[in-house]
Amino acid sequence: DSGVTQTPKHLITATGQRVTLRCSPRSGDLSVYWYQQSLDQGLQFLIQYYNGEERAKGNILERFSAQQFPDLHSELNLSSLELGDSALYFCASSVGLYDEQYFGPGTRLTVT
């Protein structure tokens, strides 16, 4: 157990819908990363937050957004969902900006 929690474990929704994925980092970790794992694209970095502020962006679609709250948990919002958004979404956390990252168990999103 890495200490990073993600909810829900599984999510099934229809095209065009909006979902929110939640991540709670390890106690004391200020940095949260979101990654997407799909068959087509492999493991890709989406976005990073540090102590409530957005720090870095990767290949994140405009339909996707995220935020980190004062209690340091983070949410990834996916809207206008398409079939191609079906993937495993991982959250990882680290103490600082360039420290060891610990992965959560992931949220499996299926868009039908």
Added chain:
Amino acid sequence: AQTVTQSQPEMSVQEAETVTLSCTYDTSESDYYLFWYKQPPSRQMILVIRQEAYKQQNATENRFSVNFQKAAKSFSLKISDSQLGDAAMYFCAYRSAIYYGGSQGNLIFGKGTKLSVKP
């Protein structure tokens, strides 16, 4: 931009034997970290081993060791005395060590190598 390449989509090894997974990367940075992650069928990402670029000594963790060739930009993983529980996807990953004005602290992954272990 940094890239990571794993040229072996699948590998197979006999139980108790040794197997080596290959990884090459491309970067213009001099300071960085390299990692091997294991992803079993449970899908959890598990850190197997890490290597700091400025350390010449190859990292070792029990049955797992790496062969880090900085000049060749090569980072292979050797698994000794393979066990059935080693069967998984293995991902090689790169991360910048410090801010390089444009680089970020996120992990950059290869496509992965699926390792099967035969009893």
